Amino acid sequence: MIVVVGSVGLDxxxxxxxxxxxxxxxxxxxxxxxxxxxxxxxxxxxxxxxxPSEHIDYLSSKGVDLRGLQxxxxxxxxxxxxxxxxxxxxxxxxxxxxxxxxxxxNVPDDLRNAEYLFLANIDPSLQIHVLEQMKNPRVxxxxxxxxxxxxxxxxxxxxxxxxxxxxLNETETRLYSGIDNLCxxxxxxxxxxxxxxxxxRGQYGSMLLTAAEPDLPxxxxxxxxxxxxxxxxxxDTFAAGFMGYIAQTGDLSIKSLRQAxxxxxxxxxxxxxxxxxxxxxQLSSEEVDERYDTMRLLTHFDPPQEDQARIFxxxxx
Amino acid sequence: MIVVVGSVGLDxxxxxxxxxxxxxxxxxxxxxxxxxxxxxxxxxxxxxxxxPSEHIDYLSSKGVDLRGLQxxxxxxxxxxxxxxxxxxxxxxxxxxxxxxxxxxxNVPDDLRNAEYLFLANIDPSLQIHVLEQMKNPRVxxxxxxxxxxxxxxxxxxxxxxxxxxxxLNETETRLYSGIDNLCxxxxxxxxxxxxxxxxxRGQYGSMLLTAAEPDLPxxxxxxxxxxxxxxxxxxDTFAAGFMGYIAQTGDLSIKSLRQAxxxxxxxxxxxxxxxxxxxxxQLSSEEVDERYDTMRLLTHFDPPQEDQARIFxxxxx
Numbered sequence: 001m002i003v004v005v006g007s008v009g010l011d012x013x014x015x016x017x018x019x020x021x022x023x024x025x026x027x028x029x030x031x032x033x034x035x036x037x038x039x040x041x042x043x044x045x046x047x048x049x050x051x052p053s054e055h056i057d058y059l060s061s062k063g064v065d066l067r068g069l070q071x072x073x074x075x076x077x078x079x080x081x082x083x084x085x086x087x088x089x090x091x092x093x094x095x096x097x098x099x100x101x102x103x104x105x106n107v108p109d110d111l112r113n114a115e116y117l118f119l120a121n122i123d124p125s126l127q128i129h130v131l132e133q134m135k136n137p138r139v140x141x142x143x144x145x146x147x148x149x150x151x152x153x154x155x156x157x158x159x160x161x162x163x164x165x166x167x168l169n170e171t172e173t174r175l176y177s178g179i180d181n182l183c184x185x186x187x188x189x190x191x192x193x194x195x196x197x198x199x200x201r202g203q204y205g206s207m208l209l210t211a212a213e214p215d216l217p218x219x220x221x222x223x224x225x226x227x228x229x230x231x232x233x234x235x236d237t238f239a240a241g242f243m244g245y246i247a248q249t250g251d252l253s254i255k256s257l258r259q260a261x262x263x264x265x266x267x268x269x270x271x272x273x274x275x276x277x278x279x280x281x282q283l284s285s286e287e288v289d290e291r292y293d294t295m296r297l298l299t300h301f302d303p304p305q306e307d308q309a310r311i312f313x314x315x316x317x
Numbered sequence: 318m319i320v321v322v323g324s325v326g327l328d329x330x331x332x333x334x335x336x337x338x339x340x341x342x343x344x345x346x347x348x349x350x351x352x353x354x355x356x357x358x359x360x361x362x363x364x365x366x367x368x369p370s371e372h373i374d375y376l377s378s379k380g381v382d383l384r385g386l387q388x389x390x391x392x393x394x395x396x397x398x399x400x401x402x403x404x405x406x407x408x409x410x411x412x413x414x415x416x417x418x419x420x421x422x423n424v425p426d427d428l429r430n431a432e433y434l435f436l437a438n439i440d441p442s443l444q445i446h447v448l449e450q451m452k453n454p455r456v457x458x459x460x461x462x463x464x465x466x467x468x469x470x471x472x473x474x475x476x477x478x479x480x481x482x483x484x485l486n487e488t489e490t491r492l493y494s495g496i497d498n499l500c501x502x503x504x505x506x507x508x509x510x511x512x513x514x515x516x517x518r519g520q521y522g523s524m525l526l527t528a529a530e531p532d533l534p535x536x537x538x539x540x541x542x543x544x545x546x547x548x549x550x551x552x553d554t555f556a557a558g559f560m561g562y563i564a565q566t567g568d569l570s571i572k573s574l575r576q577a578x579x580x581x582x583x584x585x586x587x588x589x590x591x592x593x594x595x596x597x598x599q600l601s602s603e604e605v606d607e608r609y610d611t612m613r614l615l616t617h618f619d620p621p622q623e624d625q626a627r628i629f630x631x632x633x634x
Contacts, residue, residue, distance in 0.1 A: 086497050139634070164634060180403050182520075183541045195634050203499075204521040205536070210633045219522070219615055221536035224500045255629035258618040298536055299616050301575040312572035316527045317456070317481055317512050 001065075002247050004031045005044040005105045005130050006120025006236075008051075008069070009077035012093070013275060016085055017229045023276040024055050025079060027120035027143070030233035031240040033277040034267045035118075036062040037285055038244025042111050044068035044130070048076040048099045058281070067108045072099040087231050087272075088202065107133045116247045118239060119163070121145045124155035131162045139246060141165035143239055149176045161193035167239050169200040182207060183217050190214060196257060198242065198264075200235050208261050210254055218258050221298060223269035223291055230275045234268040237280070241267030241288075266291040318382075319564050321348045322361040322422045322447050323437025323553075325368075325386070326394035329410070330592060333402055334546045340593040341372050342396060344437035344460070347550035348557040350594040351584050352435075353379040354602055355561025359428050361385035361447070365393040365416045375598070384425045389416040404545050404589075405519065424450045433564045435556060436480070438462045441472035448479045456563060458482035460556055466493045478510035484556050486517040499524060500534050507531060513574060515559065515581075517552050525578050527571055535575050538615060540586035540608055547592045551585040554597070558584030558605075583608040 011025030028045045035041045042065035049071060059066060077100035080093040105126055112135045119127040119142040127142050134140070140163040148156050149172060156176075160166050166189055170182065177185035186197040186209040199207045205221040241264035249256055266288050273279045297311070328342030345362045352358045359382035366388060376383060394417035397410040422443055429452045436444040436459035444459050451457070457480040465473045466489060473493075477483050483506055487499060494502035503514040503526040516524045522538040558581035566573055583605050590596045614628070 181541075181543050181545075184543055201521070204518070205538075207538075212631050212633050213628060216614055216628065217541055218618070219538035219541075220618070221522075221524075221538075224498075224534055224536075226498050226501055228498075252632045252634050253630050254633050255618070257633050258629070262618055296619055297533055299618075301535070301537070301572070301579055301616075302613060311530060311533065312575070313570050314529050315569045316529050316571055316574050317569050 001040050001042060001111070001114040002035055002116040002118060002243055003042045003044060003068070003107060003111050003114040003134075004028050004035065004118045004120060005107075005127070006031065006122055007077055007100055008043070008045040008047050009079055009100070010051075011078070011232065011276070012080035013230055013232055014082040015087065015230050016083070018275065020230075020275045024058075025232060025276060026077060027233075027236040029055075029059075030236035030271065030277060030280075031118060031120060032059060032064045033062065033280040034237035034240035034271065035244040035247075036064055037267070037283060037288065038241075038263075039116075039247040040065065042068055042114065044105045044107055044111075046070040046072050046099050046103045048072060048074045051076045065111070068106070068111060070103075070106075072102075074099040081232075083231060087228050090232070105130050115139070116243055117141070118243050119143065119159070120236060120239075121148075124148050124152055124159040127159040128155065128162065131159070139164050139243075139252065141167060141239065141243060143167040143235065144172065146172055146175055157192060160189065163194055165196045165198060166194045167198045167200065167235070169202070169235065173197075173199050183209065186217070187214055198239075198261065200238060202234075206238070206261055206265065208257060210257065212254060218261065220261050220265050220295070223265055223295060224298070225269045225273060227273045229273055231272050233271050233277065237271040238264035238268040241265070262292055262295050263288065266295065318357050318359060318428070318431040319352055319433040319435060319560055320359045320361060320385070320424060320428050320431040320451075321345050321352065321435045321437060322424075322444070323348065323439055324394055324417055325360070325362040325364050326396055326417070327368075328395070328549065328593070329397035330547055330549055331399040332404065332547050333400070335592065337547075337592045341375075342549060342593060343394060344550075344553040346372075346376075347553035347588065347594060347597075348435060348437055349376060349381045350379065350597040351554040351557035351588065352561040352564075353381055354584070354600065354605065355558075355580075356433075356564040357382065359385055359431065361422045361424055361428075363387040363389050363416050363420045365389060365391045368393045382428070385423070385428060387423075389419075391416040398549075400548060404548050407548070422447050432456070433560055434458070435560050436460065436476070437553060437556075438465075441465050441469055441476040444476040445472065445479065448476070456481050456560075456569065458484060458556065458560060460484040460552065461489065463489055463492055474509060477506065480511055482513045482515060483511045484515045484517065484552070486519070486552065490514075490516050500526065503534070504531055515556075515578065517555060519551075523555070523578055523582065525574060527574065529571060535578065537578050537582050537612070540582055540612060541615070542586045542590060544590045546590055548589050550588050550594065554588040555581035555585040558582070579609055579612050580605065583612065
């Protein structure tokens with residue numbers, strides 16, 4: 001069981017390939033939709049009374065435990081954004097916190113024994129509040145963002161020191177650590193206490209660094225999908241593939257973490273191929289496994305495995 | 318034997334870690350210093366009468382064939398640049414073409430039978446002129462830059478159509494192809510005729526795409542050296558490690574090309590650890606092989622090789 005705490009919202013999203021209004025969004029939503037491919041997920045979040053029941057029905061159909069989903073008086077969190085031509089950057093056009101402004105994450109009693117916890121990007125003081133509620137989680141992880149690094153650095157530092165795995169993107173890592181070199185920046189974060197740092201690099205993939213082998217980073221490219229429709233949720237579903245794989249296998253070896261990064265990479269690559277969670281609605285484990293196998297073909301060089309020999313022994317000329 | 322055609326120059330270079338004046342530079346120089354670790358190299362280039370004899374002596378000591386090095390009346394090509402704080406960008410402060418302005422690359426007769434040819438970044442019309450001189454090279458490759466893409470696109474297109482391998486960086490690929498997606502951009506270049514495209518992505522590593530398997534790109538991260546003193550020559554020595562490995566092994570399989578990309582990655586990582594070619598002066602094949610082995614540990618995930626099991630089976634927590 002993976003407990004995920006974070007935002008559930010309604011988004012207006014515009015990219016060069018189209019526009020959607022009041023589409024299902026929020027880090028917690030994306031994470032749940034993706035991680036439910038791997039293991040049971042329980043959501044701790046808040047929505048307003050306006051939240052469409054069809055979304056509740058969808059999450060239920062995926063087996064997502066919704067006992068921790070509060071339905072509060074008021075409107076659901078709303079975000080509107082437009083992506084740049086190359087899909088690298090989102091310009092926020094509007095943010096209305098609504099019921100999310102007073103979100104107090106309370107983990108239902110039964111869920112406090114969950115083995116896996118993912119704290120999506122929310123106020124670090126709330127992340128700490130959740131960590132204090134959990135009884136004896138096996139693996140805890142958090143994500144954050146620039147806003148918390150600059151506005152509430154001390155709380156974020158404390159939250160990072162309490163979890164096993166920190167997810168950040170490249171810019172956030174540099175901002176937090178003040179170090180330009182990515183490995184050195186990741187090592188600085190490891191000194192706070194987490195046992196692993198996963199750095200997301202957008203179209204350039206990601207990097208994993210563990211405290212067990214701090215001189216041996218692991219690099220993975222992004223899966224080269226050529227159909228990027230909407231990048232929203234890529235980071236959240238990357239974390240979902242990662243945490244989902246760890247929870248499914250229960251294997252906490254470095255090898256397993258590397259494979260988890262590849263699963264995150266693959267799941268994120270599907271997410272961006274349609275608006276909102278639409279691609280995830282149709283996604284099967286078989287499709288994930290197929291891209292996972294392809295990832296090996298995209299990255300390994302020496303020696304090739306038996307079944308790759310035919311491809312690799314071909315002359316290029 | 319690898320014939321390399323390109324610039325030999327004297328550079329004033331300033332980075333956050335120091336400054337050097339009239340230090341040995343030029344793409345042809347960097348390439349020769351690095352590729353000579355792998356195979357015999359012959360240089361086709363021009364310098365002025367002011368070119369210090371110690372540099373000639375150094376190149377000779379590396380076994381570089383200098384019969385194609387013209388010593389012309391006038392001064393040697395000069396470049397002055399300063400790198401940004403994060404070493405990502407070079408600001409050109411001064412360029413004096415001097416004798417390089419009238420460079421007519423003439424490949425000495427004996428060298429026209431060479432099996433391997435690397436055309437460093439020079440005017441595409443000169444690259445074509447050299448290609449027309451060669452008798453029956455086994456593998457030809459060229460590098461280029463933004464300037465030629467915008468100023469003499471037709472000649473560059475023709476040159477690319479005549480070689481087996483095109484080296485470009487990410488920005489150049491997008492500029493030439495007009496396509497944002499890197500794989501799609503690389504495929505567009507393959508349609509011109511080359512059998513492989515190698516795209517350099519700076520700190521993000523590189524990508525290889527072959528015409529034999531155009532849906533199967535290969536991605537490699539940069540070697541994560543934390544000692545970047547001077548990035549000058551990284552791209553040229555990347556190509557040198559690549560071409561050197563191909564020439565040394567004579568293996569033109571896709572596997573070999575992938576391994577060549579890793580060799581290029583490793584050699585470039587050493588180059589940037591000191592000014593000019595200073596790190597290359599001391600570089601041994603054993604050091605290259607050591608980093609090559611480490612590259613496997615940085616990128617492979619499934620399944621680990623026997624000798625990696627100890628590292629990979631460790632728990633991260």
